[in-house]
Amino acid sequence: VNRVREIQHVDEASACRTDRDNPTGASAPSIGPVDHIKIVVIFERCAAKRAAAARGSPRARARARRLLARRGMRIRFDRGTLVLEPRDGTHANASAEPAAIEGAVWDVQSRAWRVPAERHAELIARLGDVDDEVRPCRLADRWILPPLRWYQEAALAAWLAADRRGVVALPTGAGKTLVAMAAIARLGVAALILVPTRVLLDQWARALAAAWPLPIDGRDASTSRASSIGRLGDGEHQLAPITVATYASAVGWAPRIGDRFGLVIVDEAHHVGAWCPGEVLEMLVAPFRLGLTATPPDAPRELAARVGPVVYALAIDELVGDGLAAYRLETVPIALEREERERYRTLRARFAGAYAEQARRGELGWRRFVRQAARSARGRAALYAWRGYRALLAYPAGKREALRELLRRHAGQRTLVFTADNATAYAIARELLVVPITHEIRKAERAAVIERFRAGELSVLVSSQVLDEGLDVPDADVAIIVGGTSSSRRHVQRIGRVLRPRDGKRAVIYELVVLESTEADYVQRRRARLGPDAAPTSVGPVARDQTAAGGAP
Amino acid sequence: VTELSLLDETDRPWVAALLDLVEHSLGVPWRVLLERVELAALAPASRTNLVLAALRRLTGGGAARGRVARRVRALVLGHPALDAAARATRLEAASAALGIAAEDLETLLWADIARERPVTLPGGRPAELAVMALANLERIERCVRRAHGVRIWLREQEASHGLVRAASRHGVIAKVLREDAGGLTLELAGPLSLFHATTVYGRALAALVGLLADHADFELVIAGDPADREPDKSRARSSASRELRVTPPVILPPVRVRGRRAPSPAERLAHDLEARGWSVLRAPEPIASGQTLLFPDLAALPPGAREPVLVELIGFSTADYLAHRLASYHAAGAGRVVLCVDERRGSVAIAPGVLPFTRRVDPDQLAAASRR
Numbered sequence: 072v073n074r075v076r077e078i079q080h081v082d083e084a085s086a087c088r089t090d091r092d093n094p095t096g097a098s099a100p101s102i103g104p105v106d107h108i109k110i111v112v113i114f115e116r117c118a119a120k121r122a123a124a125a126r127g128s129p130r131a132r133a134r135a136r137r138l139l140a141r142r143g144m145r146i147r148f149d150r151g152t153l154v155l156e157p158r159d160g161t162h163a164n165a166s167a168e169p170a171a172i173e174g175a176v177w178d179v180q181s182r183a184w185r186v187p188a189e190r191h192a193e194l195i196a197r198l199g200d201v202d203d204e205v206r207p208c209r210l211a212d213r214w215i216l217p218p219l220r221w222y223q224e225a226a227l228a229a230w231l232a233a234d235r236r237g238v239v240a241l242p243t244g245a246g247k248t249l250v251a252m253a254a255i256a257r258l259g260v261a262a263l264i265l266v267p268t269r270v271l272l273d274q275w276a277r278a279l280a281a282a283w284p285l286p287i288d289g290r291d292a293s294t295s296r297a298s299s300i301g302r303l304g305d306g307e308h309q310l311a312p313i314t315v316a317t318y319a320s321a322v323g324w325a326p327r328i329g330d331r332f333g334l335v336i337v338d339e340a341h342h343v344g345a346w347c348p349g350e351v352l353e354m355l356v357a358p359f360r361l362g363l364t365a366t367p368p369d370a371p372r373e374l375a376a377r378v379g380p381v382v383y384a385l386a387i388d389e390l391v392g393d394g395l396a397a398y399r400l401e402t403v404p405i406a407l408e409r410e411e412r413e414r415y416r417t418l419r420a421r422f423a424g425a426y427a428e429q430a431r432r433g434e435l436g437w438r439r440f441v442r443q444a445a446r447s448a449r450g451r452a453a454l455y456a457w458r459g460y461r462a463l464l465a466y467p468a469g470k471r472e473a474l475r476e477l478l479r480r481h482a483g484q485r486t487l488v489f490t491a492d493n494a495t496a497y498a499i500a501r502e503l504l505v506v507p508i509t510h511e512i513r514k515a516e517r518a519a520v521i522e523r524f525r526a527g528e529l530s531v532l533v534s535s536q537v538l539d540e541g542l543d544v545p546d547a548d549v550a551i552i553v554g555g556t557s558s559s560r561r562h563v564q565r566i567g568r569v570l571r572p573r574d575g576k577r578a579v580i581y582e583l584v585v586l587e588s589t590e591a592d593y594v595q596r597r598r599a600r601l602g603p604d605a606a607p608t609s610v611g612p613v614a615r616d617q618t619a620a621g622g623a624p
Numbered sequence: 625v626t627e628l629s630l631l632d633e634t635d636r637p638w639v640a641a642l643l644d645l646v647e648h649s650l651g652v653p654w655r656v657l658l659e660r661v662e663l664a665a666l667a668p669a670s671r672t673n674l675v676l677a678a679l680r681r682l683t684g685g686g687a688a689r690g691r692v693a694r695r696v697r698a699l700v701l702g703h704p705a706l707d708a709a710a711r712a713t714r715l716e717a718a719s720a721a722l723g724i725a726a727e728d729l730e731t732l733l734w735a736d737i738a739r740e741r742p743v744t745l746p747g748g749r750p751a752e753l754a755v756m757a758l759a760n761l762e763r764i765e766r767c768v769r770r771a772h773g774v775r776i777w778l779r780e781q782e783a784s785h786g787l788v789r790a791a792s793r794h795g796v797i798a799k800v801l802r803e804d805a806g807g808l809t810l811e812l813a814g815p816l817s818l819f820h821a822t823t824v825y826g827r828a829l830a831a832l833v834g835l836l837a838d839h840a841d842f843e844l845v846i847a848g849d850p851a852d853r854e855p856d857k858s859r860a861r862s863s864a865s866r867e868l869r870v871t872p873p874v875i876l877p878p879v880r881v882r883g884r885r886a887p888s889p890a891e892r893l894a895h896d897l898e899a900r901g902w903s904v905l906r907a908p909e910p911i912a913s914g915q916t917l918l919f920p921d922l923a924a925l926p927p928g929a930r931e932p933v934l935v936e937l938i939g940f941s942t943a944d945y946l947a948h949r950l951a952s953y954h955a956a957g958a959g960r961v962v963l964c965v966d967e968r969r970g971s972v973a974i975a976p977g978v979l980p981f982t983r984r985v986d987p988d989q990l991a992a993a994s995r996r
Contacts, residue, residue: 504705511737
């Protein structure tokens with residue numbers, strides 16, 4: 072992947088990847104594919120070599136260290152990697168000693184030894200006597216931070232004790248940003264904050280500018296756009312000792328600025344390895360790393376490797392009444408009407424029959440089922456039935472009535488309504504003439520709606536996914552979960568939306584659950600992360616659905 | 625090289641059945657229609673999706689729908705209307721403000737949401753052939769947007785000049801080669817050969833595909849990874865690069881004759897130069913440089929001069945491409961050449977004979993460049 076970045080960077084001045092032998096650039100059908108293959112081969116070789124080097128014997132590594140020290144090496148940052156080269160400026164050579172250094176790879180094109188930038192600290196510790204040109208700058212101490220709450224202090228202490236590498240897991244609204252700012256202040260080194268969305272970029276930059284104001288040209292940084300805080304993303308390319316970047320922008324910038332920061336903070340760190348590519352973190356020298364999340368992943372291999380293990384975690388129920396607003400989680404049992412129930416049973420049976428038949432053949436797994444189902448009329452009918460009963464559960468007449476009643480009960484209070492899908496969000500919005508927030512609504516319109524909600528012109532927002540994460544939603548008092556999936560991560564994020572603390576606030580969360588359906592099973596599964604006190608409350612005669620429990624939808 | 629699989633007469637029955645289904649689904653949200661089409665399984669999903677995409681294209685009007693929908697939502701949606709009376713009052717108020725019937729307002733609420741807007745056929749049921757032609761165009765355009773390179777061979781040299789000029793107008797990186805037998809080959813760089821603005825470039829390149837309908841004898845070869853949801857997707861992915869060919873007969877929509885449009889930068893430059901006393905010949909005859917044909921946009925003769933300045937406006941470019949272009953002109957014996965390169969489509973390397981511009985070419989700068 073570093074190779075790909077490198078080629079992009081080298082050729083950035085020219086708009087087209089051209090063949091040297093065919094300077095027209097007009098048509099070179101073989102060029103694209105050949106480059107692509109070449110990149111893959113180099114990547115494979117790097118990986119293989121790195122693995123081989125990692126297996127090197129301790130004796131060989133000790134020998135390499137001695138030789139390197141004797142010869143005198145220097146380290147410099149170059150396009151997301153560290154280049155190891157002789158101090159006297161002579162060319163490195165492929166058969167030289169760094170081969171024995173773990174992770175070192177000989178780069179044929181630039182004729183230099185390269186090591187992933189993230190291994191900088193380790194390399195310095197191993198090699199000892201080297202010229203190190205990679206030195207992130209230090210920050211002046213001018214922080215204006217509010218006092219930390221007990222759990223924020225504890226999280227910071229745990230992170231500092233873990234060699235300043237690790238993930239802090241706190242519920243939404245518990246003040247993770249403040250923990251991060253305290254970490255930057257405590258270390259006093261330049262910091263890069265990686266965030267998933269442009270909305271969060273703006274949110275972080277504003278919070279940091281308020282805490283670390285630096286007047287530029289006589290203007291107050293906390294109120295003007297000329298901020299002490301750098302921004303990379305959303306069309307802005309402003310670098311500063313404290314910089315906030317979106318994951319997407321960081322991919323392009325990391326090869327150029329990876330040596331400028333001593334601390335990297337990853338917001339919504341559960342996205343590391345997916346939305347936030349691990350390569351971004353590989354290209355940063357920052358030895359100190361802090362991940363922030365409300366919902367750490369279950370198998371955080373990539374996150375642990377790039378950022379560190381979870382060093383501190385609290386569930387929602389452990390903070391209720393202290394760092395988070397007190398809340399009441401109320402389950403509203405919904406019974407299907409007779410016709411609905413019959414239809415549900417018919418559709419469910421049609422789907423379950425086809426699914427069970429496939430399971431009997433030993434072909435397990437939802438994806439496989441979908442693939443197979445598309446090939447036969449019966450399979451397609453089963454899928455159609457699956458969609459049908461899910462749509463039925465998403466918004467039956469009982470939920471309709473319950474939702475109306477709840478909104479009536481909380482008239483005038485800020486309320487967020489969460490649905491299982493966009494279609495339901497639109498259905499509710501059409502019925503009650505409230506505003507839906509979905510990814511299909513344009514950004515400008517969404518921003519205007521959020522602003523109206525903040526100003527109190529709107530009291531209800533309805534959404535399926537967009538409000539879950541990454542959008543700065545104003546504080547709300549009531550959440551009504553009309554439908555959802557079994558994902559406990561999403562559930563925690565949704566609940567966190569109404570838990571921002573306020574004097575005397577007691578949030579209310581309603582979960583509408585259709586009795587004797589797969590939905591009851593979802594509810595039990597998604598509550599797992601809420602904490603020990605969030606055991607399933609009475610949801611009536613819940614029927615555990617074997618198919619659903621077995622991994623099918 | 626594989627023949628690109630397109631819709632033909634044999635597909636007509638299921639396309640007709642699909643249109644029946646669409647007619648029966650008028651007024652329901654598109655998502656319902658999509659489910660019905662999936663259940664009916666009239667043809668492989670990739671094919672039915674193409675036809676549905678063509679139908680959406682045929683009905684058009686997305687931008688206008690978006691504007692109306694946003695206005696309706698801003699007026700109609702607000703605090704929850706929990707009873708029928710409150711709801712009716714809100715709708716009536718919005719109806720009076722917008723001048724739209726209250727019953728239509730609900731339809732317009734999600735008119736810009738692809739899956740929620742109601743199925744409509746404003747012009748009535750379209751002919752199967754018209755839908756198939758649009759579906760084919762959609763299919764070819766999708767492949768072109770994911771190409772490393774595109775090669776178009778045309779039998780008639782004279783008739784092909786329009787296509788070459790169109791390529792130039794759209795700013796794509798093109799090279800024209802003539803054949804002794806009379807044919808002409810247009811080699812175009814594909815969007816995947818670029819690092820920047822590949823979507824914009826892909827759209828510009830795809831705009832040329834529709835013009836092939838005017839040519840009786842052509843061959844279109846698309847090189848790249850055409851993984852565009854065809855049934856043979858796995859095969860397409862297994863070979864990193866392969867070529868797809870399109871040859872007549874192919875059902876394509878007739879080329880639309882566009883009405884008046886804003887003058888191109890070349891036309892505006894010609895006008896500005898004439899205002900300064902230059903004598904300007906628009907779209908002069910192509911110049912041969914070996915096998916390559918060069919198509920200057922203008923041949924402009926300054927007052928009192930004997931040799932005209934050849935001017936070519938270029939959209940996307942690279943430094944190598946420009947250098948090669950200039951060398952070709954000089955090899956063809958053209959003394960004074962200025963390549964005007966659009967800065968909005970990539971960085972332009974400053975070189976003699978190269979004049980960067982944005983939106984409009986400055987005639988004075990052109991005159992200075994031609995003297996250099």
